[in-house]
Amino acid sequence: MTEQIYDCIIIGAGPGGLQAAIYLGRYNRNVLLIDRGGGRxxxxxxxxxxxxxxxxSGKEIIETGIEQAKSFNVKIEHGLVTKVLKSEFFEVYVGDKQYLSKFVIVSSGVYDNLPPIERLHKFLGTGFFTCIDCDGYRTTNKKLVIIGNSIKTVHLAIAMKEMFTKDITIILYADKVPDEYKEELKEESIPLIIGRPVKITGEEKMEAVELKGEQRIECEVIMSHFGYKLNDGFLSELNIKRDSNGFKFIVNHNYESSLSGLYIVGPLNQGNDQAVIAAGEGAVAAIDIKKRLLER
Ligand SMILES: Cc1cc2nc3c(=O)[nH]c(=O)nc-3n(C[C@H](O)[C@H](O)[C@H](O)COP(=O)(O)OP(=O)(O)OC[C@H]3O[C@@H](n4cnc5c(N)ncnc54)[C@H](O)[C@@H]3O)c2cc1C
Known part of the structure; x- marks a missing residue:
C-alpha cells in the first residue's frame, strides 16, 4: 500500500486555515486540515x-467554515500537531501518527497573555477585551479600566481616549513609570494607579475591579494589554526566519516563510491580527500553492 501524500496540510482551523482550505478544496486538491479545537x-x-x-460570533464563523470546507471534500481531523519536519515531503506529526504533504500552511494562531484575575473568564469577550482593533469600539462612552505592564499601555490609553471614551483609569503592574509618561497621562486627565488587580465583580454586567489591598475601581469594561504568545512549538525543529526580536515569522507577499513550501498566515506573521486579514492571507497562500502545484 503506498502512503498517501497530501497536496497540502493545513494546521489550524481558524479563519486563516479555513479560508485556505475552501480555496484548495475548490481546486479539487487533496487537502488535510488538522485542528485541536478551542482557538482564539x-x-x-x-x-x-x-x-x-x-x-x-467567532464560533459561528468556525462552524460554518468547517461545513463549507467539508463540502469541497477537505478532510478534517481533530488532533494536536506536535512536530513538522521537512525531507522530500513535509512530515506532519500528531503524536506518533505521521502525515506527508507537498505543502504546509501554518494557521495555528496565538494565545493571549492574560493576567491572573479572578472571574476574568466570565467577562472575556463581553466586557474584558484584549484588542483595540477588535473591541475598542465596544468601549465607546463607557467607564473603562486599562491594565497592562508596559509603556505601550500608556500609548494605548491615550489612543483609547482619542477614539472611544474619556472615562479611563489606567492600572500598571510596573514598579516605576518614567516621569514623562506620568506627565502625559496627567495632561490627558487619565488617572494612573500602580497595582495588581485581583478580582472582577458584577453578575450580568461588570461593576468593578478589585486590587490587592482592597482598593476598588468601578468600571463597565476592561482592556488588558499583556501581548500574546505564538502557537508555534511544533515548528521548533525547522529553521525558519523570524523578525529581529526573534518573535514573529517573516513571510513573503504570498505568505511563504523562508522554508520553501511552508506558508504562515494570521498573527504568527508580522501582519495585523484580525479575522478578515487571516482569511485574506489564507486565500493568497492557497492561490500561490495552486500555481506551485501546477508547476510541479
Ligand atoms: C476576545 C477576542 C475578540 C476578537 N474579536 C475580533 C473581532 O471583533 N474582529 C476580528 O477581526 N478579529 C477578532 N479577534 C481576533 C481573531 O480571532 C484573530 O484575528 C483570528 O483568530 C486569527 O485567525 P487564525 O486563523 O490565525 O487563528 P485562530 O482563530 O486562533 O485559529 C487557530 C486554530 O489553530 C489551532 N491550533 C493551534 N495550535 C495547534 C496545533 N499544534 N495543532 C492543531 N491545531 C492547533 C487552534 O486550536 C485554533 O483552532 C478576536 C480575538 C479574541 C480573542
Missing part, C-alpha cells in the same frame, strides 16, 4: 467588522 476566534463572541456580517 472561539473566544470572539461578537465580531462586527467582518464584511457582510453585522454581528457574528
Amino acid at each position: 476566534t472561539q473566544h470572539a463572541k461578537h465580531i462586527e467588522n467582518f464584511l457582510t456580517q453585522k454581528a457574528i
Whole structure:
C-alpha cells in the first residue's frame, strides 16, 4: 500500500486555515486540515467588522467554515500537531501518527497573555477585551479600566481616549513609570494607579475591579494589554526566519516563510491580527500553492 501524500496540510482551523482550505478544496486538491479545537476566534463572541456580517460570533464563523470546507471534500481531523519536519515531503506529526504533504500552511494562531484575575473568564469577550482593533469600539462612552505592564499601555490609553471614551483609569503592574509618561497621562486627565488587580465583580454586567489591598475601581469594561504568545512549538525543529526580536515569522507577499513550501498566515506573521486579514492571507497562500502545484 503506498502512503498517501497530501497536496497540502493545513494546521489550524481558524479563519486563516479555513479560508485556505475552501480555496484548495475548490481546486479539487487533496487537502488535510488538522485542528485541536478551542482557538482564539472561539473566544470572539461578537465580531462586527467582518464584511457582510453585522454581528457574528467567532464560533459561528468556525462552524460554518468547517461545513463549507467539508463540502469541497477537505478532510478534517481533530488532533494536536506536535512536530513538522521537512525531507522530500513535509512530515506532519500528531503524536506518533505521521502525515506527508507537498505543502504546509501554518494557521495555528496565538494565545493571549492574560493576567491572573479572578472571574476574568466570565467577562472575556463581553466586557474584558484584549484588542483595540477588535473591541475598542465596544468601549465607546463607557467607564473603562486599562491594565497592562508596559509603556505601550500608556500609548494605548491615550489612543483609547482619542477614539472611544474619556472615562479611563489606567492600572500598571510596573514598579516605576518614567516621569514623562506620568506627565502625559496627567495632561490627558487619565488617572494612573500602580497595582495588581485581583478580582472582577458584577453578575450580568461588570461593576468593578478589585486590587490587592482592597482598593476598588468601578468600571463597565476592561482592556488588558499583556501581548500574546505564538502557537508555534511544533515548528521548533525547522529553521525558519523570524523578525529581529526573534518573535514573529517573516513571510513573503504570498505568505511563504523562508522554508520553501511552508506558508504562515494570521498573527504568527508580522501582519495585523484580525479575522478578515487571516482569511485574506489564507486565500493568497492557497492561490500561490495552486500555481506551485501546477508547476510541479
Ligand atoms: C476576545 C477576542 C475578540 C476578537 N474579536 C475580533 C473581532 O471583533 N474582529 C476580528 O477581526 N478579529 C477578532 N479577534 C481576533 C481573531 O480571532 C484573530 O484575528 C483570528 O483568530 C486569527 O485567525 P487564525 O486563523 O490565525 O487563528 P485562530 O482563530 O486562533 O485559529 C487557530 C486554530 O489553530 C489551532 N491550533 C493551534 N495550535 C495547534 C496545533 N499544534 N495543532 C492543531 N491545531 C492547533 C487552534 O486550536 C485554533 O483552532 C478576536 C480575538 C479574541 C480573542
